[in-house]
Amino acid sequence: KGNKDGLECAVCLCKYEEREILRLLPKCKHAFHVDCVDTWLGSHSTCPLCRSHV
DSSP states (O other): OOOOOSSBOTTTOOBOOTTOOEEEOTTTOOEEEHHHHHHHHTTOSBOTTTOOBO
16 A cells, blocks of 8 residues: 555545555655556656656
């Protein structure tokens, strides 16, 4: 499970629910819904929130 410090996924803008599994990016430690960030990373090599390289 990832860090739920943010209230919502920066990709889909939906709030995190209690038992959702999130993906935590290794460098910046930002968390996202797994499906959202996997789709994002399919066409980008940066964090959707801070744009640091992953």
